[in-house]
Amino acid sequence: MSTHGFGFSFGNNDDDDDRENRDNQNQNPFGAFGFSGGGSGGLGDILNQFGHMLSGMGASLNSQKEGEPVNYDMAERIARQQTEHSPSVSPQQRAAVIDSVRLAELWLDDVTELPTAEGSVEAWNASDYLSRTLPMWKRMVTPVAKNMNEAQLASLPEEAREMMGPMLSMMNHMSGMSFGVQLGHALGELSTQALTGSDFGLPVAPTGVTAILPEHIDQIGKDLGINSRDVMVYISAREAARQRLFRHVPWLVERLVSSVEEYANGLVIDTSHIEEAARGLNIESGDPAQIQEAMQNLQNMDLSPTITSRNAAAAARLETLLALVEGWVEFVVTQAMGERIPATGALNEAWRRRRATGGSAEKAFARVVGIELNAPKVAEALELWRRVEVAVGTTKRDAVWEHPDFMPSAEDLDNSAEFIDGLLGEADGEDFDPISEIERLQREEAEKKESEGDSGDTPDEQGKEGDNS
Structure with missing residues (x-):
C-alpha cells in the first residue's frame, strides 16, 4: 500500500527493468496484454513466447471456453494466488462499514437532490472484490481482447493469413492464455489495493451494491496518520455519492461501459513502420556489410506494432465522464463533511495525490x-460544479445529470462560462411554456386579422371612394 494513502502501487519503482517495462506499456497501452514494445521485437520473440506457453499450457489450454478471447479461468486462478490469504471481514468491520455508510448518507442528504441508492451495503475483502467485480471486468475486457485479436489478424499479409488458417484455433487459444495471464496478475494486484466497489468512478461492483473494503481502509489511516474512523466515513461518503449517481442517472452506467466497448470496436494495428524497416535491409544488394549495418540499426528500433483506435473519441468521452463523476463526488462530499470532519481537506489532498502519481487509478485501469487514459480533469470538474451551484443552485446543478445532452463537454471543463450562461438562460425562462406561447401567438394573429376587418373598407373599396371624390 502506498505511503501516499490512496495509491495503487504496481511494480517496484526502484527496479530498472520494471521501469522500462512500464515505459513501454505507457507507449503501448496493450503492453499489459503481451503486445509490449522493445527493440528486439520480432518473429524470434514470438516463437519464444509460444514455446514458453506450450511448455506449460496443459489443462489450461482446455479451460478456455469456446468463443472467449480471454482464458478467464486462468486469469481468475492467477488472481486468486494473490488474494487467497486476505483476511476475512470481521463482524466488527462489517458493522463499522454499515454505520459509516449510514452516517455518510445522512450528511449527503443535506447537499444533493439525488436520493440514496437504496441498495445493499457490503463489506469486502480482496477475494470478495475479485469475485464480485469480475463479471463487469469481463464485459469491458472481452471486446478489447476480441478486437485486438481481429486487428492482429487483419494486419497480416493475405498469404500469411492463408498459411495460418489450419493453426488459427491454436493461435486463438494461445492469445487467450496470454491475455489471461496478464489479466490475472493485474486483477490480483488491484484486488489487494482497492478501497471500494468503484474506485475508478466505474461501476464494477454489482448493481445496487455499495461496497467498502475495511481492511485496506484501516491501512490507509495508518499511512496517513488520520483516525481510521474518519477515513472510513470519508471513503464511504465517496462511494455512497457515486452510487447515487449510478442509481438515479439511468444513462450513466451504460454510457461509461459502452465507451470502452466503442473504443475497442475501432482498434487497428499499423505495421507500416515494420515493413519500411524490412525494406531497409536491402537484402537484394547482396552486400554483407550493408546488410549487417541495417541489422544493427534494427536492433535500436521499436518494432512493436502501433495500436490505435478509429474511435479514439470514445476514450476522450470516457475521460470527461470520469472527471465529471469524480468532480461531483468530491464537491458534494466536501460540502457534506468539511465542517463535520476536520481531516476532510487532508483526505481530499491524499486522494488527489493518488491520481497524480505513477500508480494512479488510470494506470491500474490500463493494466x-x-x-490508456489521461488523468481525468477532476479539479476542473470540481470547480465547474462549484460555479454551477453558485449560479443556479443545488437543484439545477443536479438536474444537469438528467440527460447526457445536458452534460458539460471536455471544452466546458477548461472554460465553464458558456455552459453556465446556458444554464442561467434556462433559469431565466424556467416559466416558459412553449404550448402556451404558440397559443398566445395564434390569438394575437387572429385578433390582428379581426381588427383589420373591423377597420371598415377593404383597400379596393377605399380606392373606389377616392376615385368618386
Whole structure:
C-alpha cells in the first residue's frame, strides 16, 4: 500500500527493468496484454513466447471456453494466488462499514437532490472484490481482447493469413492464455489495493451494491496518520455519492461501459513502420556489410506494432465522464463533511495525490482493460460544479445529470462560462411554456386579422371612394 494513502502501487519503482517495462506499456497501452514494445521485437520473440506457453499450457489450454478471447479461468486462478490469504471481514468491520455508510448518507442528504441508492451495503475483502467485480471486468475486457485479436489478424499479409488458417484455433487459444495471464496478475494486484466497489468512478461492483473494503481502509489511516474512523466515513461518503449517481442517472452506467466497448470496436494495428524497416535491409544488394549495418540499426528500433483506435473519441468521452463523476463526488462530499470532519481537506489532498502519481487509478485501469487514459480533469470538474451551484443552485446543478445532452463537454471543463450562461438562460425562462406561447401567438394573429376587418373598407373599396371624390 502506498505511503501516499490512496495509491495503487504496481511494480517496484526502484527496479530498472520494471521501469522500462512500464515505459513501454505507457507507449503501448496493450503492453499489459503481451503486445509490449522493445527493440528486439520480432518473429524470434514470438516463437519464444509460444514455446514458453506450450511448455506449460496443459489443462489450461482446455479451460478456455469456446468463443472467449480471454482464458478467464486462468486469469481468475492467477488472481486468486494473490488474494487467497486476505483476511476475512470481521463482524466488527462489517458493522463499522454499515454505520459509516449510514452516517455518510445522512450528511449527503443535506447537499444533493439525488436520493440514496437504496441498495445493499457490503463489506469486502480482496477475494470478495475479485469475485464480485469480475463479471463487469469481463464485459469491458472481452471486446478489447476480441478486437485486438481481429486487428492482429487483419494486419497480416493475405498469404500469411492463408498459411495460418489450419493453426488459427491454436493461435486463438494461445492469445487467450496470454491475455489471461496478464489479466490475472493485474486483477490480483488491484484486488489487494482497492478501497471500494468503484474506485475508478466505474461501476464494477454489482448493481445496487455499495461496497467498502475495511481492511485496506484501516491501512490507509495508518499511512496517513488520520483516525481510521474518519477515513472510513470519508471513503464511504465517496462511494455512497457515486452510487447515487449510478442509481438515479439511468444513462450513466451504460454510457461509461459502452465507451470502452466503442473504443475497442475501432482498434487497428499499423505495421507500416515494420515493413519500411524490412525494406531497409536491402537484402537484394547482396552486400554483407550493408546488410549487417541495417541489422544493427534494427536492433535500436521499436518494432512493436502501433495500436490505435478509429474511435479514439470514445476514450476522450470516457475521460470527461470520469472527471465529471469524480468532480461531483468530491464537491458534494466536501460540502457534506468539511465542517463535520476536520481531516476532510487532508483526505481530499491524499486522494488527489493518488491520481497524480505513477500508480494512479488510470494506470491500474490500463493494466486491467488495456486502454490508456489521461488523468481525468477532476479539479476542473470540481470547480465547474462549484460555479454551477453558485449560479443556479443545488437543484439545477443536479438536474444537469438528467440527460447526457445536458452534460458539460471536455471544452466546458477548461472554460465553464458558456455552459453556465446556458444554464442561467434556462433559469431565466424556467416559466416558459412553449404550448402556451404558440397559443398566445395564434390569438394575437387572429385578433390582428379581426381588427383589420373591423377597420371598415377593404383597400379596393377605399380606392373606389377616392376615385368618386
